[in-house]
Amino acid sequence: MTPLPLPTGVRLTEQQLKNRRMRNIAIALCVTLLVVLFYAITIIKVGPGVLHPEG
């Protein structure tokens, strides 16, 4: 059985891992806010009829 290669590269500190997690959460919240905002803006600008274009 071949042994697994040793991990290489950068090892982040606990604080950096925590900060990265927090940054990811912040980005997720911003993207969610944008999705909600664009949905609301679309409904306001085009009207509810956008969901039934042939009606």
Added chain:
Amino acid sequence: MSLANPQSSQAGPLVAIEEYSAGPKEYFALLKPRVMSLVVLTALAGMLAAPGNLNPVVGFASLLAIAVGAGAAGALNMWWDADIDIQMARTRLRPVPAGVIASNDALAFGLILALLSVLILAVVANFLAAGLLAFTIFFYVVIYSMWLKRWTPQNIVIGGAAGALPPIVGCAAACGHVTLDSFVLFAIIFIWTPPHFWALALVKCRDYERAGVPMMPNVKGPDRTRLEILAYTLLLAPLGVLPWLMGAAGALYGATSVVLALPLIGFAWRVFRVREGVEANKIAMRLFGFTILYLFALFGVIVLERGFGLFAHWGL
């Protein structure tokens, strides 16, 4: 985003890195939140003073885009001015000079937010507002930060146009064109900027001198600065009353602008007269603090007066 040394990401033994550990709080600080709050208030006043009835969701989205645009300009300013900021007590703890955020990360963050804010404003409001926001960011970063700031003691006078534009951007976002009222609001902030910044520069002139920034006190001297502070304040006080005289603001605004003009001129006069010792610095800092209160109060009252009218229109 948190690589201290690009070579350390190459294959090799595990390397622990300590630098550039920034969380959302540090990135938020990069947006200059205090400046952003003033931009939000003045842009909101411009929106509410615009003719027509603003949809609340469109208004909120536009305001958000303007705030993010202002934040992006702040981040790009911090990226460019890191070499100056590290030499000044007031700014050396900012994320880039403090080594919390890498310079390139601040640049990327600022550019992405600037692009996003302009695109979002174009989509939710109109191209005029988006173009004006793009011009504001360009003016602040390129004309003010990269050129005027290190070149002339008139840096904050001319550069003040960038900080004064938000009411015009807000007005354009709300009604699709710019009005005379929004230009008056622009003029108030534009004339307000020199006494505000020079009051601080009188106290921090050694910092500016060390950093090589040609502010009025360390180029033309404190006496000339005090005279110009007084002149700009004497211009600002009647200008502050103008929205009421033009009928763009109500009686509460009129009363506020007249009442606050008196201590404003009083502080500027004392700065002009008291030129020596600790007391001179104290009075300059008082004027600096009062100018902030003055601007927040004027624009806050416009928001209150117009905001209540809009709430009534929405039936709230």
